[in-house]
Structure formats: structure tokens, C-alpha cells
Amino acid sequence: MFSRRKFVRNATAIPLALKSLSQQNDLQFLKMERYDQDVTRDEDFWHLVKQAYTVSPTLVNLNNGGVCPQPKVVQDAVERYNKLSNETPSYYMWRILDKGRETIRERLAALGGCSSEEIAINRNASEALETVIFGLRLKAGDEVVLTKQDYPNMINAWKQREHRDGIVLKWIDLDLPSEDKKAIVDAYTNGFSDRTKVVHITHVINWIGQVIPVPEIASVARERNIEVVIDAAHSFAHLDYKIPDLGGDYLGTSLHKWLCAPFGSGMLWVKKEKIKNLYPLFGASDPEDESIRKFENLGTRSFAIEQAIGQAVDFHLMLGAKRKFDRLHYLKNYWMDQLEDEESVEFFTSRNPDFAGAIGFFNIKHITASKVGSMLLEKNIHVIPIQWEHFSGLRVTPNVYTLTTDLDRFVAGVKEIIDMDN
Ligand SMILES: Cc1ncc(COP(=O)(O)O)c(C=O)c1O
Missing domain, CATH: 3.40.640.10 (Type I PLP-dependent aspartate aminotransferase-like (Major domain))
Known part of the structure; x- marks a missing residue:
């Protein structure tokens, strides 16, 4: 029987010239196959979504709150x-x-x-x-x-x-x-x-x-x-x-x-x-x-x-509004959960989906947000320091092309900064 999943796994065998076309189709297959399934934590699925973008493979962009990149079909x-x-x-x-x-x-x-x-x-x-x-x-x-x-x-x-x-x-x-x-x-x-x-x-x-x-x-x-x-x-x-x-x-x-x-x-x-x-x-x-x-x-x-x-x-319709929101909210909570035990980290965003989606905001006590932002950028991680009214810290905004491995890099970067300060 034709297995779409196997087809996706064997994608490397597809001649290069057909690959970008097939990646779009893979997404369609995955969507149809998993339409009723919860793909929130399915990194295979989101890895394919990432292939539809042309984002930097080196710089982890966690400032989608500024402006978002376009999938290649849009470009x-x-x-x-x-x-x-x-x-x-x-x-x-x-x-x-x-x-x-x-x-x-x-x-x-x-x-x-x-x-x-x-x-x-x-x-x-x-x-x-x-x-x-x-x-x-x-x-x-x-x-x-x-x-x-x-x-x-x-x-x-x-x-x-x-x-x-x-x-x-x-x-x-x-x-x-x-x-x-x-x-x-x-x-x-x-x-x-x-x-x-x-x-x-x-x-x-x-x-x-x-x-x-x-x-x-x-x-x-x-x-x-x-x-x-x-x-x-x-x-x-x-x-x-x-x-x-x-x-x-x-x-x-x-x-x-x-x-x-x-x-x-x-x-x-x-x-x-x-x-x-x-x-x-x-x-x-x-x-x-x-x-x-x-x-x-x-x-x-x-x-x-x-x-x-x-x-x-x-x-957007291919991803589905609900699936997109569920994933974005999951990604925000994913990095927040991993920094939860750090005593010097303060959060300014809810983990409840009624009160927040993709955008999360944190601060490291005793280190200025701009310094943290610069230190993360040296590690090729792009977040944005913000100082506005009562908010002082860094805004972290993943998108549908963000993988948990990208967030692992970000979390590791923050932990290194905290350890250097101690
Ligand atoms: C809450 C809010 N309103 C309005 C804007 C303005 O958006 P634009 O620069 O696309 O006009 C922004 C931009 O970040 C925003 O965050």
C-alpha cells in the first residue's frame, strides 16, 4: 500500500529538480492524512512546514512579532x-x-x-x-x-x-x-x-x-x-x-x-x-x-x-487556523517550561491559551534586556529587548517554521548567560 509517511521519509530520493514541488505536495498529504489528528507536537510535520519557507538555517529568528517571513510560494x-x-x-x-x-x-x-x-x-x-x-x-x-x-x-x-x-x-x-x-x-x-x-x-x-x-x-x-x-x-x-x-x-x-x-x-x-x-x-x-x-x-x-x-x-488554510494556534501556543509554553526552574528568570506572559498565543516575554534579573539580547545575537539567536511602560525584558516570538530544536538552542543560550552571571 502507498504510504504517504514513507513517501515523506524517502523524500531525499526525489530528484532535486522536483524536490521543492514535492515539498508542497508532502504538506498537502500530511495535512489530509492527519487532518483529524493533533499534530501540535509532531516535529516531522512542522519540519516539512519549515521547508516551505526560506528562513536562515543559522540564525534562529524568534522575532516574528516584528514581521513574519513569507513562505516561498508567496515570495x-x-x-x-x-x-x-x-x-x-x-x-x-x-x-x-x-x-x-x-x-x-x-x-x-x-x-x-x-x-x-x-x-x-x-x-x-x-x-x-x-x-x-x-x-x-x-x-x-x-x-x-x-x-x-x-x-x-x-x-x-x-x-x-x-x-x-x-x-x-x-x-x-x-x-x-x-x-x-x-x-x-x-x-x-x-x-x-x-x-x-x-x-x-x-x-x-x-x-x-x-x-x-x-x-x-x-x-x-x-x-x-x-x-x-x-x-x-x-x-x-x-x-x-x-x-x-x-x-x-x-x-x-x-x-x-x-x-x-x-x-x-x-x-x-x-x-x-x-x-x-x-x-x-x-x-x-x-x-x-x-x-x-x-x-x-x-x-x-x-x-x-x-x-x-x-x-x-x-x-494559512492548508495549515488550518486551529492547528496553527495550537502549535504556536505550544511553542511558547515549550521554552517557558524549560526556563521555569531558573530563579533569575521572570515571565510576563500567561501559559493559558485564553490569555496568550505565540508571544512570550521574559526577563533575567540583574542583567539588562539589551545585554541579554546582544549576547543571544552573538549565539545567532534573534529576540528583541523591549522597554515600554511596566515591561522590561525580551520578547520571544516563534512561528510555524520554528522547531523545538530551535527553541532548545535559545533555552541553552539563556542558561549559558545565567551561568556566566553567577
Ligand atoms: C499592536 C500593533 N498595532 C499596530 C502595529 C502596526 O503594524 P504595521 O507596522 O504593520 O502598520 C503593530 C506593529 O507591530 C502592532 O504590534
């Missing part, structure tokens, strides 16, 4: 569409590739579990969320609730509105990490007043990976007629959820993070009935148009990048 698609565009840009970009945008919109909507009439394609989470922040009809004295732990670009955009329009920013200082949903929800809702018009929520706090209970906060906001803006830069295609289930009105995300789409791709979701009153960031012929496409007047942009989002969606 190839960008190159292909770019070459096609360059044959006759105005024809191939505007008459041929442009037609593909509607399909990409539908595919992203299917991924997000919403209507394609609610999805605008743009370049990143900053652009998506600033469209909302600058597009909302707020007047002097209107209050916006947000946290000191939100992302700097978004904080700056809100501050600019405060400066320009006299809106009032109500800052929450979250006590994180936390596994107390009620305490987090209360922290937001205690900031609500009769003048609150908007609450800005970062779904996954980028610094330490804390998941914020958006549906619970949104439910209170809805009762009080407060609009909900969701920064999903770190949750989309990472946590397993559908956009409408979050209960928000507006959501922005980058696709070059967890979807592993081309660099410079993003998405804005606006609840259908909210589109009319939200001004586009780039002027449209009718700013009160009810079509989501009014948010796409970006001028000339890369059609190659936009179209190759399709290949990234395919890749």
Missing part, C-alpha cells in the same frame, strides 16, 4: 506578478491584476468570517487603524478610552486628534500579565463615562502577548453606545476567531504579520452600517459612499504585493 507569487506588471505596467496592473482584488477581498472575508463588503485591502495595520482614528466623526470634549500599553503609532494618531480636535483621551494603565478577565474588562469599562464615544482595544498586546478579552469589553461598550476599534495587528491569523464574534465596529490588521503575506499588506474591516459615516483617509469622490472600496484610494501601489495575499491565504 514567488510577488516576483511573478511584479515581472508581469513590468511588461506593461498600466495594462497588466490596472487592467489585469486589478481584477483580482475582488477575489482577494472575498478570500480575506471568508477567513475573517464576515462579508466581503466589509473588507478594504491596504498596506498595514497603521494605515487601516489611522483610517478609523482620523475618519471618525468626533468633536471637542468627546472621550476615547485607550491604554498606555497600546501600539505607539495608534497612540500618536489619537494624540494628534486630541491636539487638533480637542477630543479627550482617557488613559487606562493595565496591570499585566493577567488571567483575570473581569479585572481587565473592569479596567476598560471603569474608564467609560457619558462622554465616551470610542474604546480602542489592542486584541493582543504586542509587547508581551497578552490577549485582551475584546468581546466582553465590546458587549459593555455596545450597551452604552460606545464604538469599538480593534487593533488586530497581532491577533489576525494567529488566534483562531471570526471578526464579528469580537463584537467590534472597526478592525485593522497587517497581513505581513501572522498571515505571512507580502511585506506592506494590510486589511481594514468596517461593520457594514458604519461605512457611510467613516471618512476615508485618502479622499474619495463621495466620502459618504456606503461602499468599502472608498477606503482603497491609495494611489499607485504594488499590485504584486496585493495579489500575492491570495497565496498567503492558501498557505
Whole structure:
């Protein structure tokens, strides 16, 4: 009988020219064969996933929280569409590739579990969320609730509105990490007043990976007629959820993070009935148009990048949202478990899947995070030191191409640093 597993094991016998093609097929086989199985700890499976990427075999990249690499199929698609565009840009970009945008919109909507009439394609989470922040009809004295732990670009955009329009920013200082949903929800809702018009929520706090209970906060906001803006830069295609289930009105995300789409791709979701009153960031012929496409007047942009989002969606669907989340969460806990007994190590991320996914944050007492970061880099391990509000330490973010052996190298590196310090 034809054994797919054996086929995979014998992959080295496949002539080189066919190998990269077969690796894609191997993944499909493995997926079909193991669709109902839990592959979270199956390193064979994830080793094949790694082969679909072109990541460095020497540098262990544990800063996927910054930006994620693309699988080779996505990189190839960008190159292909770019070459096609360059044959006759105005024809191939505007008459041929442009037609593909509607399909990409539908595919992203299917991924997000919403209507394609609610999805605008743009370049990143900053652009998506600033469209909302600058597009909302707020007047002097209107209050916006947000946290000191939100992302700097978004904080700056809100501050600019405060400066320009006299809106009032109500800052929450979250006590994180936390596994107390009620305490987090209360922290937001205690900031609500009769003048609150908007609450800005970062779904996954980028610094330490804390998941914020958006549906619970949104439910209170809805009762009080407060609009909900969701920064999903770190949750989309990472946590397993559908956009409408979050209960928000507006959501922005980058696709070059967890979807592993081309660099410079993003998405804005606006609840259908909210589109009319939200001004586009780039002027449209009718700013009160009810079509989501009014948010796409970006001028000339890369059609190659936009179209190759399709290949990234395919890749994500092949892995499966739940399997991807389970693996990412497992990897985070894998390294945390191994450093658990180190007295000098402090963690700032939950191990509970309701409160964290792939992103983990730690600190070594008595050694500065930047020093630890530099020492790990000397060992070819890339993590990112962070100093923001109450958080001081290093963020560690694996991805689907990360193997437990990569994490073993990281853990060994941290232990060596601790031993040197003792
Ligand atoms: C929480 C959060 N929001 C927004 C952004 C902005 O993403 P981009 O630079 O892709 O616009 C980031 C980037 O890291 C982020 O972590």
C-alpha cells in the first residue's frame, strides 16, 4: 500500500529538480492524512512546514512579532506578478491584476468570517487603524478610552486628534500579565463615562502577548453606545476567531504579520452600517459612499504585493487556523517550561491559551534586556529587548517554521548567560 509517511521519509530520493514541488505536495498529504489528528507536537510535520519557507538555517529568528517571513510560494507569487506588471505596467496592473482584488477581498472575508463588503485591502495595520482614528466623526470634549500599553503609532494618531480636535483621551494603565478577565474588562469599562464615544482595544498586546478579552469589553461598550476599534495587528491569523464574534465596529490588521503575506499588506474591516459615516483617509469622490472600496484610494501601489495575499491565504488554510494556534501556543509554553526552574528568570506572559498565543516575554534579573539580547545575537539567536511602560525584558516570538530544536538552542543560550552571571 502507498504510504504517504514513507513517501515523506524517502523524500531525499526525489530528484532535486522536483524536490521543492514535492515539498508542497508532502504538506498537502500530511495535512489530509492527519487532518483529524493533533499534530501540535509532531516535529516531522512542522519540519516539512519549515521547508516551505526560506528562513536562515543559522540564525534562529524568534522575532516574528516584528514581521513574519513569507513562505516561498508567496515570495514567488510577488516576483511573478511584479515581472508581469513590468511588461506593461498600466495594462497588466490596472487592467489585469486589478481584477483580482475582488477575489482577494472575498478570500480575506471568508477567513475573517464576515462579508466581503466589509473588507478594504491596504498596506498595514497603521494605515487601516489611522483610517478609523482620523475618519471618525468626533468633536471637542468627546472621550476615547485607550491604554498606555497600546501600539505607539495608534497612540500618536489619537494624540494628534486630541491636539487638533480637542477630543479627550482617557488613559487606562493595565496591570499585566493577567488571567483575570473581569479585572481587565473592569479596567476598560471603569474608564467609560457619558462622554465616551470610542474604546480602542489592542486584541493582543504586542509587547508581551497578552490577549485582551475584546468581546466582553465590546458587549459593555455596545450597551452604552460606545464604538469599538480593534487593533488586530497581532491577533489576525494567529488566534483562531471570526471578526464579528469580537463584537467590534472597526478592525485593522497587517497581513505581513501572522498571515505571512507580502511585506506592506494590510486589511481594514468596517461593520457594514458604519461605512457611510467613516471618512476615508485618502479622499474619495463621495466620502459618504456606503461602499468599502472608498477606503482603497491609495494611489499607485504594488499590485504584486496585493495579489500575492491570495497565496498567503492558501498557505494559512492548508495549515488550518486551529492547528496553527495550537502549535504556536505550544511553542511558547515549550521554552517557558524549560526556563521555569531558573530563579533569575521572570515571565510576563500567561501559559493559558485564553490569555496568550505565540508571544512570550521574559526577563533575567540583574542583567539588562539589551545585554541579554546582544549576547543571544552573538549565539545567532534573534529576540528583541523591549522597554515600554511596566515591561522590561525580551520578547520571544516563534512561528510555524520554528522547531523545538530551535527553541532548545535559545533555552541553552539563556542558561549559558545565567551561568556566566553567577
Ligand atoms: C499592536 C500593533 N498595532 C499596530 C502595529 C502596526 O503594524 P504595521 O507596522 O504593520 O502598520 C503593530 C506593529 O507591530 C502592532 O504590534
